[in-house]
Amino acid sequence: MKIALSGKGGVGKTTIAALLAAGLARRGYATLAIDADPAPNLGPALGLPAAEAERIVPIAEDADLVAMKTDTGYAGVYNLSFPVDDLIRERAVMTPSGAGLLVMGTVRAAGGGCTCPAAAVVRALLRRLVVGEHQAVVLDLEAGLEHLGRGTAAGVDLLLVLVDGSAASCAIAGRIRDLARELGIPRTALVGSRLSGDEGVAAATDCADRLGMPLIGVVPDDPGVAGAGRAGGPVPADGPTAALADDLLELILAEAA
């Protein structure tokens, strides 16, 4: 199962990605959480101490690794056919949540046909990631989706698009829905996040109706999560947000079965 999260900036993608990854790991899935945001912060959300998270060198920014994978010895000629399983084995960091973490670095050009070697490594990794029955990948994307292409979206089974009840988040969700169709992502669904009260839920429901997308989960505005975010600590493993993320995961797993 390969789940990607997208949506407007600040809607809670990283928070829900961390809860889904932790929930999958708890259920016995070998889980890899991939931080594909150029400003990565999934590590601390998964419980990695800040100092440890800061020491991680993103794949795209590791010049030696990129050169090792793509060098042909000829300037401007890159090897684009290389194994990626060793990257995961050697570069994924285990987090206290039970999920492994892989930090990609800037993937902006990963789908755009860019031949720069760093983007090629990231693209190859995301494309060739084969996810078996008891394995899961949770992909935390940069806000929006426009910069992504087939390379990054390849093989995603389910794209969760987060909306926070604002008109702006719904408009971006509409663009993401269209792009996901173009990219051939088989399933997309809305998740309401940081919703304030019944009005927030009503706005998310209204957005789902307008976009013709299923709304498969709603997460309230949760002071406990906001506090953890301010402190830069892990997303709380209990409380209303964790409980709703767990319900969401149950639904996703039931539908995938």
Ligand SMILES: Nc1ncnc2c1ncn2[C@@H]1O[C@H](COP(=O)(O)OP(=O)(O)OP(=O)(O)O)[C@@H](O)[C@H]1O
């Ligand atoms: N349900 C919630 N209730 C209250 N605060 C939340 C909730 N979900 C996330 N937050 C807080 O909102 C901020 C943004 O959340 P998060 O980083 O998960 O969003 P994002 O969509 O990944 O943002 P970005 O687009 O910057 O990557 C964080 O400080 C986080 O703690």
Ligand SMILES: [Mg+2]
């Ligand atoms: Mg984020």
